[in-house]
Amino acid sequence: MTTVCNLGFPRIGLRRELKKAVEAYWRGDSTAGQLHDQARALRLRHWQLQHAAGADVVPCNDFSLYDHVLDTAVLFDAIPARYRPLFDADPLRGYFSMARGWQDDGLDLPALEMTKWFDTNYHYLVPELERGQSFRLRGDKPLAEFIEARDAGARARPVLLGPVSFLLLSKCVDGSQALDLLPALLTAYAQLLAQLRDAGAQWVQLDEPCLVLDLGDAERRAYEEAYHTLADAAGPKLLLATYFGTLEHNLPWAASLPAQGLHVDLVRAPGQLDAVLGALREDCVLSLGLVDGRNIWRADLDRAVLLARSAADRLGKERLQVAPSCSMLHVPIDASLETGLATELRGWLAFAKEKLSELRVVADALNGLASANATLELARERLQQRRRSRRVHRAEVAARVEALTPDDARRKSPYAQRSALQQRRYGLPAFPTTTIGSFPQTPEVRKARAAFRAGRLDESQYVQFLEQQTAHCVQVQEQIGIDVLVHGEFERNDMVEYFGEQLEGFAFTRNGWVQSYGSRCVKPPIIYGDVSRPAPMTVRWSTYAQSLTQRPMKGMLTGPVTLLQWSFVRDDQPRADTCRQIAIALRDEVADLEAAGIGIIQVDEPALREGLPLLRKDWDAYLEWAVECFRITTSPVDDETQIHTHMCYSEFNDIIEAVAAMDADVISIETSRSRMELLDAFAQFRYPNAIGPGIYDIHSPRIPDRDEMGDLLRKATSVLAVDQIWVNPDCGLKTRGWAETTAALEAMVAAAKELRLDQ
Ligand code: GLN
Ligand code: ZN
Numbered sequence: 001m002t003t004v005c006n007l008g009f010p011r012i013g014l015r016r017e018l019k020k021a022v023e024a025y026w027r028g029d030s031t032a033g034q035l036h037d038q039a040r041a042l043r044l045r046h047w048q049l050q051h052a053a054g055a056d057v058v059p060c061n062d063f064s065l066y067d068h069v070l071d072t073a074v075l076f077d078a079i080p081a082r083y084r085p086l087f088d089a090d091p092l093r094g095y096f097s098m099a100r101g102w103q104d105d106g107l108d109l110p111a112l113e114m115t116k117w118f119d120t121n122y123h124y125l126v127p128e129l130e131r132g133q134s135f136r137l138r139g140d141k142p143l144a145e146f147i148e149a150r151d152a153g154a155r156a157r158p159v160l161l162g163p164v165s166f167l168l169l170s171k172c173v174d175g176s177q178a179l180d181l182l183p184a185l186l187t188a189y190a191q192l193l194a195q196l197r198d199a200g201a202q203w204v205q206l207d208e209p210c211l212v213l214d215l216g217d218a219e220r221r222a223y224e225e226a227y228h229t230l231a232d233a234a235g236p237k238l239l240l241a242t243y244f245g246t247l248e249h250n251l252p253w254a255a256s257l258p259a260q261g262l263h264v265d266l267v268r269a270p271g272q273l274d275a276v277l278g279a280l281r282e283d284c285v286l287s288l289g290l291v292d293g294r295n296i297w298r299a300d301l302d303r304a305v306l307l308a309r310s311a312a313d314r315l316g317k318e319r320l321q322v323a324p325s326c327s328m329l330h331v332p333i334d335a336s337l338e339t340g341l342a343t344e345l346r347g348w349l350a351f352a353k354e355k356l357s358e359l360r361v362v363a364d365a366l367n368g369l370a371s372a373n374a375t376l377e378l379a380r381e382r383l384q385q386r387r388r389s390r391r392v393h394r395a396e397v398a399a400r401v402e403a404l405t406p407d408d409a410r411r412k413s414p415y416a417q418r419s420a421l422q423q424r425r426y427g428l429p430a431f432p433t434t435t436i437g438s439f440p441q442t443p444e445v446r447k448a449r450a451a452f453r454a455g456r457l458d459e460s461q462y463v464q465f466l467e468q469q470t471a472h473c474v475q476v477q478e479q480i481g482i483d484v485l486v487h488g489e490f491e492r493n494d495m496v497e498y499f500g501e502q503l504e505g506f507a508f509t510r511n512g513w514v515q516s517y518g519s520r521c522v523k524p525p526i527i528y529g530d531v532s533r534p535a536p537m538t539v540r541w542s543t544y545a546q547s548l549t550q551r552p553m554k555g556m557l558t559g560p561v562t563l564l565q566w567s568f569v570r571d572d573q574p575r576a577d578t579c580r581q582i583a584i585a586l587r588d589e590v591a592d593l594e595a596a597g598i599g600i601i602q603v604d605e606p607a608l609r610e611g612l613p614l615l616r617k618d619w620d621a622y623l624e625w626a627v628e629c630f631r632i633t634t635s636p637v638d639d640e641t642q643i644h645t646h647m648c649y650s651e652f653n654d655i656i657e658a659v660a661a662m663d664a665d666v667i668s669i670e671t672s673r674s675r676m677e678l679l680d681a682f683a684q685f686r687y688p689n690a691i692g693p694g695i696y697d698i699h700s701p702r703i704p705d706r707d708e709m710g711d712l713l714r715k716a717t718s719v720l721a722v723d724q725i726w727v728n729p730d731c732g733l734k735t736r737g738w739a740e741t742t743a744a745l746e747a748m749v750a751a752a753k754e755l756r757l758d759q
Contacts, residue, residue, distance in 0.1 A: 002312070002320040002366045004359045005057040005287060007205065007241060007263065008159060008327025009046050010352055011064060012515045014334060017042055019519040022065060026100075032092045039065060040148065047154040049333075053353045054360025059205065060149040060156040061142040062327060066099045066125075066518045069169060070112070072161045073127035074098070076188050077138040078170070080128045082109050091139070099125055099518055113171070114517055118209060118244050119614055120294065120330055121524075121566065123517035126169065131176035135188040143195050150200060158201055159327075162208035162240070163189050163230075164222050169210070179222045186229045193235025201236040203261065209326075211254050212245030212265070214615055220253055231258035239263060243289060243326035245614050246272045255279035263287035266307055267294075267325035273307060277314045286315060289325035290362060291355045296331055296512070296526060296568045298350040299358050301379045305365045312366055320366070322359045328352040332512040340510050345528055348386045351512070387572070389529075394504075397530035400584050401577070408587075409631040411663060413639045415689050418665060421640040425599065426552055430759050431713065431727050431752040432483045434692065436646050436668060437556045437602065438732035439473045439488035440741055449493060466491050467544065474548045476742060481749045484552050484600055487545035489734065495558045495604065496525060496566045498537075503585055505531035506567070525567045527578055533585035536592045543596045554644065555593040555601040560586055560629040565607035576625040583629035591636040602644035603634055603664075609650045623658040630662045642666065648694075648731045652681040660687055668692035670730040672704075676715040683719035691720060694730030695751070696744050701736070703744045709751040722759065727752040 012018045021038040024030040030038075043063050050058045064071050073079070074095055079087060086102060086109075087094030093102075101111035112125040142158050149156035161169075163185050167178040196204055210219070230238060239261035240254075246269035247254055255262065255276065264276050266289050273288075280286060288311060290304040304322075312320055335349040350358055361379070364372035386392060411418060452462040473488035492498040500506035506525045513521040538555060546553035560583040570578055586603070593601050608630075613622050634643045645664040652659060652669070659667065671678045671693040679693055695712040696704055716725050727748060733741050 002308070002317045002322060002363045003056040004054055004356065004363045005157065005321040005323050006050055006055045006059050006328070006356060006359075007207075007243075007289075007293070007323055008059050008062040008329050009050060010329055010331065010333050010514065011042070011046075011062065012513060012521055013042050014337075014511060016513055016521055018065075019521055022519045026096070032090075035065070035092075039063065043145065043148065044152055047149055047152060047156065049353060050356055051154065053356035054363075055356050056363075057155050057157050057203075057321075058149070059159045059327075060145045060154070062159045062329075063145060066096065067123075068161060069117075069124035069127065069166070070095070070099055071141060072166050073125075073170070075138060075141055075192075076135040076185060078127050078129055078133065078135060079138075080112075080173075116610065119610075119612070120244075121514075121516055121522065121610075122329060124169070126171050127166070129167075129170045129172050129176075129178055129181060130174050131172070131180075133181050133184070135181070135185045137188050137191055140195075142192060143199055146196060146201055147199055156201075157203045157205050157239070158196055158236075159205045159207060160189075160192070162206040163226050164219065165208045165210040167222070168219065177218075179218055182222050182225060186226060189230060190233035190235065193230060193233045197234065197236045203239055204236045205239045205241050205263075206230075206259070207241045207243075207327075209242060209244050211240075211242040211247055211250055212269075212614065215250055220250070223254065223257060227257040227259060237261065239285070239287060241287070243268075243293070245269055248272045248275055251275055251279050255284075256281060259284065261285035261287060261321070263289060263321075263323060265289040265325040267292045270307065273311065277311060280315070283319075285319050285321060286311060287321040287323045289323050291324050291350070291358050292571065293324035293326040293328045293355075294330045295571055296335070296349050296351060297571050298348055298354070298379060298382060300383055301358060301361060301365075301376055304358075304362045305376070308362055308366050317366060322363050322366075324355055324359070328355060330514055331355070332509065332514055334511070337511055338509050341507055342391070344385065344389065344391065345507060345526075347382050348528070349526075392529040392570075392572075394530040394532065397505075397532050397581055397584075400532075401580050404580070404584070404632065409628050409635055411635050411637075411639070411643075415663065415665065418639040418642075419690070422642045422665065425640045426642075428483050430722060430756050431725055433727045433749050433752050434482060434484035434554065434644075434668075435477075435486055435728055435745070436694075436730070436732045437486050437489050437554075437604070438492070438734035439476075439486070439490070440736050440738050441490070441734040442738070445469060445490050466541075470541065470545050471548055474545055474553075476738075477745075478549060478551065480742065480745050481753075482551075482745065484554050485545070485549060486554050486556060487541050489556060489732070491541055496563055499558050499563060500525035500527075500567065502535070502537045503531055503533055503582070505529040505581070522566075527564070527567045527569050529570075531578065531581040531585055533588050537589055539589075539592050539596050539598075542593055542598050546598060552600050553598060555590075555598040557586055557589060557601065557603045557633075559603045559605035559608070559645070560633055561611055561626045562605050562607040565611050576629075579625060579629045580632065583632035586633040587636050590633060594637045594641050599640065600642045600644065601634070601637070602646060603630065604646045605630060605662075606646065606648045606650075608647060608658075609655060612655070623655065627658050627661045630664075634664065644668065646731075650678075652678055656681045656685045656687065660685060660689075664689060666690040666692060666726055668694065668726065668728050670694050672697040672712060672730050673699075676712055676719070679716060679719050690724050690726055691716075692726030692728040694728060696729040696748055698729050698731050698733055698736055701740055703740050704747065706747045706750040706754065709748055710754055713751055713755050717755075
């Protein structure tokens, strides 16, 4: 019999129970004991739910109070010295201080660095290792959670981050090689495996997503060493789990690693199945990742059954498991509760619970259960409906995409000509000053928005409130003496949601939360259909703000790639096609802003870099359409209209060519924390257009003074031409308070003025 085995379940809870429990503990409103109780209750509920939805085997130790990579570091005692005193006093405090930093009792510890988990929007904490590091088992989290599941009657398979991926995802603070630490680490893994087997675990799932990356000889040798050692460890059977891509280029050696099971992602890489079947070791169990652990659509079950049958024909049903493509950490829990969505649309969705039911049907069909047929038929109907729906496919949108010409993605003249015309129009001083868009979203602003949404404030009252906020913001900027103003974005809750709500083809869930990092969750919009813009989205606020001042007012949009990247996207057409539709909708907005007299327009693309594929060989194709979409959005304007873009959390070295190809007249970037080092990429490339290196780190309440910012600007002048440089903060100011914002911007303007004197 083929079984349904899950690889990982969302831990945050249907109503974000974990977030609330953890934050209550941080605030001191609950005790460690209460937090552990709440966490246990969630785990039990999730095991029950998964079995009820159709899973034969459920994961355990996929749960985490903050992050599973951090858990792994702590489990093997990879704790940097600075946190040790906190751990010794209180392990839970030590754990959270690694995640969030610690400031108290005369200590000021920064948190571990955080970075994106492969190409997802989940962020993990990067373990810090050093030469000669030792490892030992610390605590018993995987064992305790296995016993907890076992005693609750769940059929659980412990999940561990595999040793090689763990090392490859860590960083060595002293420049040594993480893989050199492998032998020491394996001893601790082997000990843990033996404990799990003694407790009755028959299988353990070792997640090795790094197996889908470009790997060299050193990594390959590490994998061989690791799995030969662990195979001898007298532990449970090993399921080697790969996901997020194809194993194919590493397949010849990866498939011969001595594990008793292999999981492959057949959603991202269905084409690898044949090769995997050919390479699989005798008796090795194959886990087929058949439904998408990264997206919210119902699967094509006929196709899944077909794939599973072709595997069963070669291996027999006994050697097969069916599973999601990867852990379902990346999807919400229950689509059936989304009653706010159109019924038809809701019927196309599958969150974690529904995905397990889908896998149940696939396994049942494979096992010859006639009861599967009715469900398969229903799934077929839904899919047909979605394929034909007028909600999804709209001829007028297709026609717009069809009509695009190369000229639509090109400004009228080259940058040099444009910048001369723009300079004549605006006559800005050297080192022109501006900000990134948002101003403080005070509790007052959030309260008013909530009241409006709840119907306690009517539209005219709300608009009046927003006008007051905007007018105040304009006035403050004028007083400070900023050259290019912004309206402050008080009307926006979120830079994606605000646009998604005004575009056709986007839908919003009530409870579709997914974990971004720690207790932070996001509710990504769902792009379900062809995207279009029924009416202008920002013109009203930009023109209102412009009417209050003689200075130029910058229009403010979120770019097409970022809207795409931070949403659940369609799986029935390439991402590039969806992005082009969004680009056209935004292009119309840009044209309308220009027609309404807004002569400077910023299109933010903070997520452009995040969209890079995992394999280098795929980068160019992505960057080509991503840049094209930005250019479609920004190219309808005349030469004297100035296009800005803003990109934060980016490194630029390896994508500088693409950034230059975006051809924004001005780009603002985050640089203050890296002391302008990011500028080197621009300087080496001889990047021709204007750049605003952020000189005020808005991520901290600290107020930098004039001299500090002046120094950063002088640093910038040593690598860039003076007439290239703009002066601005790192990012939007929405998380800051007014007092610090005003003080910092005053100092920023003073720094710019001082540098002008040297010209
Ligand atoms: N314009 C947005 C803001 O100022 C940009 C946010 C971002 O870069 N993440 O908030
Ligand atoms: Zn930013």
